[in-house]
Amino acid sequence: MPTPFVCVSKILNKGFEMKVVKFGGSSVASAEQISKVINIVTAEADRRIVVVSAPGKRNSEDTKVTDLLIELADRVLEGIDHEAALQAVVARYAEIQKDLDLSETVVATIEADLRGRIENRSSNALQFTDTMKASGEDNHAKMIAEAFNKQGHAAKYVNPGEAGMLLSDEFGNAEVLPESFERLAALKEESEILIFPGFFGQTKDGNVATFPRGGSDITGAILAAAVKAEVYENFTDVDSVYAMDPRIVPTAPAIELMTYREMRELAYAGFGVFHDEAIIPAVHAEIPICIKNTNRPEAPGTMIVPKRKYEQTKVTGISCADGFCGIYIDKYMMNREVGFGRRLLQILEEEGISYEHTPSGIDNMSVILQSAELGADKEQGVVDRILTELEPDKICVEHGLALLMVVSEGMNYAVGMAAKATQALGDAGVNIEMINQGASEISMMFAIKDVDHKKAVHALGNAFFG
Numbered sequence: 346m347p348t349p350f351v352c353v354s355k356i357l358n359k360g361f362e363m364k365v366v367k368f369g370g371s372s373v374a375s376a377e378q379i380s381k382v383i384n385i386v387t388a389e390a391d392r393r394i395v396v397v398s399a400p401g402k403r404n405s406e407d408t409k410v411t412d413l414l415i416e417l418a419d420r421v422l423e424g425i426d427h428e429a430a431l432q433a434v435v436a437r438y439a440e441i442q443k444d445l446d447l448s449e450t451v452v453a454t455i456e457a458d459l460r461g462r463i464e465n466r467s468s469n470a471l472q473f474t475d476t477m478k479a480s481g482e483d484n485h486a487k488m489i490a491e492a493f494n495k496q497g498h499a500a501k502y503v504n505p506g507e508a509g510m511l512l513s514d515e516f517g518n519a520e521v522l523p524e525s526f527e528r529l530a531a532l533k534e535e536s537e538i539l540i541f542p543g544f545f546g547q548t549k550d551g552n553v554a555t556f557p558r559g560g561s562d563i564t565g566a567i568l569a570a571a572v573k574a575e576v577y578e579n580f581t582d583v584d585s586v587y588a589m590d591p592r593i594v595p596t597a598p599a600i601e602l603m604t605y606r607e608m609r610e611l612a613y614a615g616f617g618v619f620h621d622e623a624i625i626p627a628v629h630a631e632i633p634i635c636i637k638n639t640n641r642p643e644a645p646g647t648m649i650v651p652k653r654k655y656e657q658t659k660v661t662g663i664s665c666a667d668g669f670c671g672i673y674i675d676k677y678m679m680n681r682e683v684g685f686g687r688r689l690l691q692i693l694e695e696e697g698i699s700y701e702h703t704p705s706g707i708d709n710m711s712v713i714l715q716s717a718e719l720g721a722d723k724e725q726g727v728v729d730r731i732l733t734e735l736e737p738d739k740i741c742v743e744h745g746l747a748l749l750m751v752v753s754e755g756m757n758y759a760v761g762m763a764a765k766a767t768q769a770l771g772d773a774g775v776n777i778e779m780i781n782q783g784a785s786e787i788s789m790m791f792a793i794k795d796v797d798h799k800k801a802v803h804a805l806g807n808a809f810f811g
């Protein structure tokens with residue numbers, strides 16, 4: 346049985362020379378975790394660019410340094426005493442410094458850096474908060490580079506702004522500017538291990554700006570694309586992506602290999618390990634992505650690749666997400682009424698509501714939306730407009746829906762998959778509110794009542810995975 350890495354090298358036929366490796370907050374939360382990181386990185390000469398998050402949670406009760414920094418920034422902005430909040434951040438680094446046996450000046454420098462950011466703050470609150478948030482990754486990357494060097498591995502901290510990570514000036518929600526890729530490509534030439542702080546970059550005006558929360562994944566994907574890495578390894582605290590939510594089905598099989606498209610479909614309906622939008626730069630550049638566990642690096646992990654061979658009837662994953670609702674509209678002879686669908690969707694557009702799916706029949710049409718889009722404040726107004734402008738025979742809004750997805754590259758060519766799924770749901774007593782099959786080549790989607798969420802996942806799990 347070949348390892349997933351061998352499969353991918355065959356698929357892409359690329360020369361192997363450089364891996365971009367990203368470690369999330371829990372992987373760098375303590376000295377013990379950082380030692381694991383150093384072992385993982387130095388175990389393979391290809392692991393040359395290392396993206397790090399700020400220290401995350403050490404246990405479920407712990408607070409991420411990024412959240413401590415947001416608290417600190419808020420206190421400064423409100424003009425209330427912030428000394429204890431500042432010391433809480435410094436204490437996290439001090440503990441790691443001590444346990445890694447690094448010089449005390451490291452912590453003194455971090456404290457001075459934080460005080461400097463506060464003293465020289467911008468009058469723009471969002472810009473200031475971004476500077477404070479970014480310090481979490483920035484100071485940690487410097488400390489981790491020291492730790493590598495102390496253990497005899499030549500490593501260098503990289504300043505994202507100086508390296509060319511140029512971002513839009515939407516503070517807290519910045520996007521990478523296209524010219525960044527060419528600039529960052531120069532990192533390929535460096536000989537040391539590069540420790541690159543995730544989550545932030547620099548605007549054209551030279552200000553620090555951050556990606557949305559969890560944005561170190563984005564940094565890693567951008568760097569992997571820029572240097573044309575052989576693989577983007579994303580280390581987290583699970584062995585792999587599982588075929589079903591392991592909290593519902595603890596025996597869910599691990600997914601060894603899947604395509605970007607499969608990842609996207611599964612992530613849409615709640616697969617939480619990876620935010621699919623975060624990996625877009627790597628997807629565009631067709632860089633394979635590997636999800637691995639910092640605590641068990643020997644586990645093969647999950648490879649996410651542009652293309653793969655598949656067995657037609659083998660399902661890759663089943664996911665389910667709550668939080669949807671449906672607007673159901675009946676009107677006799679709807680099929681003859683030119684423009685009905687357009688006018689319905691235009692009402693939603695004018696009300697600023699984005700929709701997900703629009704299954705329709707001869708005399709009926711439904712719109713499935715995220716419940717958060719059709720808030721209580723908007724619902725009655727939308728219903729009233731549909732009643733007056735489209736004159737339906739009947740309209741009803743149903744809340745409490747979940748979307749259930751069965752995903753597989755082989756779906757399009759396999760006979761009997763839908764029958765198997767509907768049979769399993771029927772046998773389990775799960776009522777199907779809507780089926781959408783064929784719109785996507787690689788998935789089958791069902792709307793069900795959210796109270797049936799677990800029952801439905803078990804039923805489909807038994808049907809497709811035994």
Ligand code: ASP
Nearest residue numbers: 398411544558559560561
């Ligand atoms: N530290 C940031 C956060 O907690 C970014 C990241 O970890 O990816 O959102």
